[in-house]
Amino acid sequence: MTGGHMTPGSTLANLTALWAARDGAGVTEVVASDAAHLSIVKAAKILGLKLHQIPTDATGAMIEDGLPSDLSRSALVLTAGTTSTGAIDPLALSGRAAWTHVDAAWAGPMRLTRMSDRLDGIETADSVAVSAHKWFFQPKESALIFFKDVRKAHEAISLGGAYLAVPNIGVLGSHGAMAIPLLATLLAWGREGLAARIEKCIHVAESIADHVSQDDHLQLLALPVTGVVNWRPKDTQLFDAWHQSLPQGMVSTTTIHGEKWFRNVIANPMANALAITEAIKAVQP
Template sequence: MQGFPTELPVDGIGDAAAFALFSRAIQSRSAKLGDLHALAHMDPPPLDIAARLVGLNAEFNQNMLHREVSPFATEVEVRVIDWLAPLFGMRCGHFCSGSTLANLTALWRAREAGAQCVVASADAHISIAKAAHILGMPFRAVAVDAHGRLDRADLGDVKEAAVVLTAGTTGRGVIDSLEPVACRWIHVDAAWAGPLRLTQFSGRLDGIEHADSVAVSAHKWLYQPKESAIILFKSQDAQDAISFGGAYLAAPNVGVQGSRGAAAIPLMATFVALGRKGLAALIERNMAHAEALAALIAEDARFELKQPPETAVLNWRLVNGSAESMLAKLSGTSSRTQIDGALWACQVAANPNADIARIWAQIVAAI
């Protein structure tokens, strides 16, 4: 924080100087998610049109809580939901600031539908256990199989439960079986892999249409800036049941979040600019990146590949040598995860600009 005041300033330096100060800091001290070597996290570089429209939205201070101050944004959100919901067998939904909130919203609705507890795999996102805790619902983690999927043989009696299935786990990127479960409510956390529904890999999410609710993070594999996610419901009644009115509201407030920005505008603009085919091509390029890197790792006897990547997430480690030391040299190129108590490198093909040859050279040089 060199060059920044340590105490609340009495006098300011002016807009231009402050903007320059903060711009330099952001550019020099932030991860370059679009760089050729970046392939580490579920944080894609946002597309230019989306990033630019976030700034314009901020200028007009769009607030989706009040339709009278955001008439265009309200219409856009309805249209984007109408475009996306049918891909998942859903009917309605709304935007929220992230899939943590989307999952909380879904499980709140599940509790209203009579679910008495929450059941998910041991590899489900931490937001599932967190949501259960907030809602006062018992949470049970089910063991995963050798591939990291929820082991249905270990599911037990879930007739009164909300069962959460994951489409793209954070550590391994695997998709739980999405076949129906005899339970009170089925929620699919598709924060990561949901956008595959737009691509040639859509079939990997077959069965998602049996869910009662689905969460998707647009700020992951739809290349949107942060705080853009969607919760979808199979029935309009499901969403209406978690909508609340007030004397100061022209329309009921749906879901958990109150004031929120117009995240649907950058996403709709992305679809208008690229089309479904163009956006699918970016995701499919990431899938090809993961396959190419996995092939290089699998063919090199110095490395062990955990399993083929299912949703552009791959895990590998050195056969001999210090994984910790190697990963320290690969900051920005590789992240890390624990699988069965052991440290593995984790790479997420979320950057369409990635150069796999360059990344592979960095991995080899770090041995």
């Protein structure tokens, strides 16, 4: 990417990207998987773009064969780290459409880590959204929208006004200095410090997955690729009893292809994998 700007969250980063796609590349439809974040649905509605949803596989990743053959008027949205399962859509599809947007709200910062290759292909997108209030550990309302051709993209989403010294870029008018905490974090921890904390989160997720896969009573959805673990009791009748027995707040729940799963999203590098697996072991539904 050649540049971009900050937005208060990836909902607005996604809206901004699709606005640039509509007015900069003439797209009339959004193509995204059925596991894409609801902000993509919102953006399509707000921008008056048609939405074409593509089915996902058992892990929540887009099924490539479900794509329409003609993407010449489409913005293809690929998710890097889906909200429910942390799946990464096939990023090799980037470039097939009039515009490719990667919603990397969750997993984008992994590009700084030793697991960077899991995001290979992201560099060919036209735009990329990243939430800084997720794996850049920022206070809420901090995200980034990046563009491959920032000059052209910003031109499509800028409006001038007689009273403005410079054009107003993007959705927001006045806004706070949201870059300062991110700058402070970068100065304090550096790129390596951020990467180390993200890698720690990924290792915690792997430890939980490892424990679940070795417990005969539990089922793991898939090996975690971006620090999100989905699991449940094999006897799904016991799901609610398990939920009640787990320490409050230790898991969230999600529905994947109509079935309920537990979900651990490791966003905190201080999370203690041992404490979590001990809490799982202690459940006796």
